[in-house]
Amino acid sequence: EIVLTQSPGTLSLSPGERATLSCRASQTVSVNYLAWYQQTPGQTPRLLIYDASIRATGIPDRFSGRGSGTDFTLTITRLEPEDFAVYYCQQYAHSPITFGQGTRLEIK
């Protein structure tokens, strides 16, 4: 099983700042099949990025993903109030499909 470790656990920033979230895999994620989701309280996860760097439909360009192999990053430039949420990475290359434990992005 591929274990995904996200860091930091909590990130405290102000609107307008830049956020950098990390996801590290215990083994290589083949074909960079790595996705990022955003979840706000009481809501279904929202797909932001897939295949490590492709923005999903309707996702603003302030969200970007990069990385390959075992190290992946989600960057949010110019934080908006609605961006404060929990973010999860997911690998969908290998069974079992796994998720990271999440990074909570909170308002400073």
Added chain:
Amino acid sequence: QAQLQESGPGLVRPSETLSLTCTVSGGSISTSFCGWIRQPPGKTLEWMGYIHYSDSPIYNPSLNGRVTISSDTSKNQFHLRMTAVTAADTAMYYCVKGEGWLVDYWGQGALVTVSS
């Protein structure tokens, strides 16, 4: 644009069997990967398994063989069955669908509480 809706009991007794159904509208399940992801309160997401018409279902080994996912293409539904539930199985259960293993569509989620 497919829509998925979970249905089933919101309360299950310990040691009994949890059963949920996902009804899909606006898209056929016939050629899709259909499955379940759950999320205990305050915790991360856990993939439970997928079913695909051309292959045997695949399950998360962490569930220790307690899970069965089946489908009824004539009704455009798929089902989750999990035996011997405990309080640790209390969670929001999401049905999901995709053309590959990446989820394209999520249901709204069904909260299932395991309690006597």
